[in-house]
Amino acid sequence: MLEIKDLHVSVDDKAILKGIDLTVKPGEIHAIMGPNGSGKSTLAQVLAGREGYRVTQGSLRYLDSDLPPFSPEARARAGIFLAFQYPIEIPGVANAQFLRSALNSQRGYRGEPELDAFDFLEFVKGRLAMLEIDDSFLYRSLNEGFSGGEKKRNEILQMAVLEPRLAILDETDSGLDIDALKVVARGVNALRAPDRAIILVTHYQRLLEYIVPDRVHVLAEGRIVRSGDRDLALELEAKGYGWLNLRNNCEEPFIP
Amino acid sequence: MTANTPFIEALRRIEVPGWLASERGAALDRFLATGMPSARLEDWKHTSLAALERRVWHSSTSVAGEAVCPDIASYPGHALVFQNGQLHCHGIYLANQIAGTLLDLANTQAVHQYLGQVADDTALANLNLALWQDGAHVYVPAGDHITLPIFTLFGAAEAEAMLYPRTLAVLEHGAEAILVEHFLGQTGQPYWQNAVTEIVLEDGAHLTHLKVIEEGAAATHTSLTAVRLGRDSEYRALHIGLDGALARHEIRVHMAGPGATTRIDAFDLADGHRHADLHLRINHRAPSGTSRVTYRGLAKGRGRAVFDGHVVVDRAAPKIDARQSCRGLLLSPQAEIDAMPRLEIYADDVKCGHGASIGNLDREALFYLQSRGIDLALARQLLMQGFANEALGLLDHTHLRNWLMPRLIAAMARRTLMEPTP
Numbered sequence: 001m002l003e004i005k006d007l008h009v010s011v012d013d014k015a016i017l018k019g020i021d022l023t024v025k026p027g028e029i030h031a032i033m034g035p036n037g038s039g040k041s042t043l044a045q046v047l048a049g050r051e052g053y054r055v056t057q058g059s060l061r062y063l064d065s066d067l068p069p070f071s072p073e074a075r076a077r078a079g080i081f082l083a084f085q086y087p088i089e090i091p092g093v094a095n096a097q098f099l100r101s102a103l104n105s106q107r108g109y110r111g112e113p114e115l116d117a118f119d120f121l122e123f124v125k126g127r128l129a130m131l132e133i134d135d136s137f138l139y140r141s142l143n144e145g146f147s148g149g150e151k152k153r154n155e156i157l158q159m160a161v162l163e164p165r166l167a168i169l170d171e172t173d174s175g176l177d178i179d180a181l182k183v184v185a186r187g188v189n190a191l192r193a194p195d196r197a198i199i200l201v202t203h204y205q206r207l208l209e210y211i212v213p214d215r216v217h218v219l220a221e222g223r224i225v226r227s228g229d230r231d232l233a234l235e236l237e238a239k240g241y242g243w244l245n246l247r248n249n250c251e252e253p254f255i256p
Numbered sequence: 257m258t259a260n261t262p263f264i265e266a267l268r269r270i271e272v273p274g275w276l277a278s279e280r281g282a283a284l285d286r287f288l289a290t291g292m293p294s295a296r297l298e299d300w301k302h303t304s305l306a307a308l309e310r311r312v313w314h315s316s317t318s319v320a321g322e323a324v325c326p327d328i329a330s331y332p333g334h335a336l337v338f339q340n341g342q343l344h345c346h347g348i349y350l351a352n353q354i355a356g357t358l359l360d361l362a363n364t365q366a367v368h369q370y371l372g373q374v375a376d377d378t379a380l381a382n383l384n385l386a387l388w389q390d391g392a393h394v395y396v397p398a399g400d401h402i403t404l405p406i407f408t409l410f411g412a413a414e415a416e417a418m419l420y421p422r423t424l425a426v427l428e429h430g431a432e433a434i435l436v437e438h439f440l441g442q443t444g445q446p447y448w449q450n451a452v453t454e455i456v457l458e459d460g461a462h463l464t465h466l467k468v469i470e471e472g473a474a475a476t477h478t479s480l481t482a483v484r485l486g487r488d489s490e491y492r493a494l495h496i497g498l499d500g501a502l503a504r505h506e507i508r509v510h511m512a513g514p515g516a517t518t519r520i521d522a523f524d525l526a527d528g529h530r531h532a533d534l535h536l537r538i539n540h541r542a543p544s545g546t547s548r549v550t551y552r553g554l555a556k557g558r559g560r561a562v563f564d565g566h567v568v569v570d571r572a573a574p575k576i577d578a579r580q581s582c583r584g585l586l587l588s589p590q591a592e593i594d595a596m597p598r599l600e601i602y603a604d605d606v607k608c609g610h611g612a613s614i615g616n617l618d619r620e621a622l623f624y625l626q627s628r629g630i631d632l633a634l635a636r637q638l639l640m641q642g643f644a645n646e647a648l649g650l651l652d653h654t655h656l657r658n659w660l661m662p663r664l665i666a667a668m669a670r671r672t673l674m675e676p677t678p
C-alpha cells in the first residue's frame with residue numbers, strides 16, 4: 001500500500017529526513033516512535049502533501065503511484081488521511097459544514113452522489129454515536145476554542161467520516177486523558193480492515209495497549225534506526241531512547 | 257448648463273405638497289452652497305466622487321425598464337418594492353398601516369415631526385431631502401412587536417438616472433421591528449442611488465436593521481443612515497455591501513437616551529474594481545450606553561475597502577461601554593483595505609476599546625482543508641465565508657440566513673476580469 005524508499009526530505013533547504021525506508025501493507029498497523037524533533041511530523045506532512053516539504057531523494061509510492069506530484073486534496077481523495085498533531089482552528093466555519101464539504105468533495109471524486117444536509121446529518125450522527133462524541137461538536141466552529149483533547153477527538157471524527165485507506169495519526173494520543181484515548185482507540189479499531197492501513201506516530205506506548213501494532217519503528221535524526229514488533233515499544237518504555245545509543249537525542253526525557 | 261443644472265431641473269419637475277416644497281427648496285440651497293463632497297474633506301479623503309461628477313444625471317421619469325426584483329415572493333416578510341424611485345409593487349404590507357410609501361403617508365404626524373430632522377446636515381443628505389420622490393415609511397405604534405421582517409427594495413433600471421430613496425422608520429415606546437433595505441439594479445447601467453434612512457427609536461424600542469447593497473456593477477451608491485435612540489432603546493444593524501462600482505454608506509447614531517444599546521455588524525466585499533466605503537459615527541450623548549461594532553472587510557482583485565469607525569463619547573456620557581473590532585482580509589496584492597477605528601472621549605469612567613488587523617488567507621488553514629479532500633477553490637471559499645460569518649450573527653436572530661447566504665456566497669465566488677484563477 002505504501003512503499004517508501006531512501007526518502008530524503010528538506011524543509012527550507014534544511015535536510016530533515018535522511019533516508020527513510022518503510023513498507024506498509026494493507027491491513028497493517030505501524031507505530032512510529034522517536035524523540036522530539038526526529039522528523040516524525042515531517043514524514044506525516046510529506047505524506048499528506050504539504051507544500052514546502054521537498055523530496056530531494058528516494059521515492060514515495062502509494063497504491064502504485066508516485067505521490068510527490070499530487071496535491072493534498074488529490075491524496076485525500078485517494079484515501080490518505082492525516083490526523084494533525086496540531087489541528088488548525090478555523091473561526092466561522094461550522095464543523096458540520098466542513099465535514100460535509102470534505103465528504104462530498106471525496107464522494108464527488110469517486111462518482112458517488114453528494115449527501116444532502118439531511119442524509120449527511122444522519123450519517124455523521126451515527127459516527128458520533130460510535131465514537132461517543134457529543135452532537136454539539138457539529139455546530140461549533142471548526143476547532144475554534146476547542147481544548148487539546150477536543151481537537152484530537154475532532155480529528156478522529158473526521159477520520160471516521162472520511163473512512164480513509166491510509167490513516168496517519170500524528171501524536172493523536174499526546175496529552176489525552178483516558179477517555180479521550182479510548183475515543184482514539186475506538187476510531188482506529190473501527191477503521192481497521194484488510195484493505196486499510198494505519199500509521200500511528202506516538203511518543204508513548206500507552207496507546208499501543210489499546211491498539212496492537214504489527215510493526216514498531218524508531219525514528220531518530222531523520223532515519224529509522226530500529227524496527228521490531230510490539231515488544232520494541234515495551235522495551236523502549238522500560239529503557240528509554242538512551243538505550244538505542246543515539247547521538248544528541250536527549251532534548252526531552254522519555255516519560256512513559 | 258452648469259454642474260448644478262440637473263439638480264435644479266429635477267426639483268422643478270417634482271410635484272409636492274406645499275409644506276414640503278419650502279423644505280426641499282431650502283435643502284437644495286444648502287446643497288448648492290457646499291456642492292458635492294470634495295476629496296479635501298477629511299471624511300472623504302479615501303473616497304472620490306469625481307467619476308460621479310463627470311456624468312450628466314437626470315432624475316428618473318418612470319418605472320421604466322425591466323423589473324429588477326421580479327420575485328417578490330422570495331422575500332420572507334412584508335415587502336415594498338420601489339423601482340426608479342417609485343412604488344412598483346408590494347407584498348403583504350399596508351393592511352395594518354405599519355409600512356407604506358412615504359409620499360402616501362406624508363401628511364401623518366410622525367412624518368411631519370421627524371422627516372429631515374434626524375439626518376445630519378450633509379451635502380448628500382440635503383440633496384436627497386430636496387429631490388426624493390418616494391420612499392418608505394415604517395411606523396410601529398407603542399408596544400407593537402412586528403415579527404416578520406419589513407423589506408424595502410430600491411431597484412434601479414435606468415441609465416444615467418439619479419435616484420433618491422428615502423426611508424423614515426419611527427418605533428414608538430417599546431415597539432419592535434425588523435427592517436431590511438435591499439438596494440439593487442441592472443448590471444451595466446450607470447445609475448446613482450443616493451439614499452437617506454432616518455430612524456427614530458423611542459424609549460425602549462428595538463429595531464434590527466439590515467441593509468444589503470447589491471447595486472448593479474456600474475452603479476454608484478451613496479447613503480446615510482441616521483438613527484436617534486431614546487432611553488434603553490436598542491439599535492442592531494447589519495450592513496452587507498456586495499456590489500456596485502462605488503458604495504459609500506454612512507451610519508450616524510445619536511445615542512441620546514441613557515442606557516441605549518447599539519450594535520453594528522458589517523461585511524463589505526470589494527472585488528474587481530469595486531470601492532466599498534463604510535463610515536460610522538456613533539455619538540454617545542447620554543450615560544450608561546453600550547456600543548459594539550464588528551467590521552469585516554474582504555478585498556480582492558483591485559478592490560478597495562474603506563472603514564472609518566468613529567466613536568465620540570460626549571462629556572455628558574459617563575459609564576458607557578464602547579468596543580470595536582475590525583478585521584480585513586486581503587486576497588490580492590493590488591487590493592487595498594483602509595481600516596480606521598477611532599475613539600474620541602470627553603467623559604470620565606468609560607470602557608472603550610478597539611482592535612484592527614489586516615491579513616491574508618491562512619496557508620496552514622488552506623492546507624488543513626485540502627488535506628481533507630477539499631480543493632483549493634472551495635477551501636478559499638470556506639475561509640472567506642468563515643471570515644464574513646464573524647459579522648453575520650444577526651442573520652440568525654432574524655432568521656434571514658437562508659435568504660441572504662446564497663447572495664453572499666455567489667458574490668464571494670464571483671470572478672471578475674481583474675482576477676486570475678488562483
Ligand SMILES: Nc1ncnc2c1ncn2[C@@H]1O[C@H](COP(=O)(O)OP(=O)(O)O)[C@@H](O)[C@H]1O
Binds near residue numbers: 034041043
Ligand atoms: N517548517 C519547518 N521549517 C524548518 N524546520 C522545521 C519545520 N518543521 C520542522 N522542522 C524541523 O524539522 C525537525 C523535525 O521536526 P518534526 O518532524 O516536527 O519532528 P517530530 O515530529 O519528530 O517531533 C526539527 O528539527 C524541526 O525543528
Ligand SMILES: [Mg+2]
Binds near residue numbers: 042171
Ligand atoms: Mg511531531
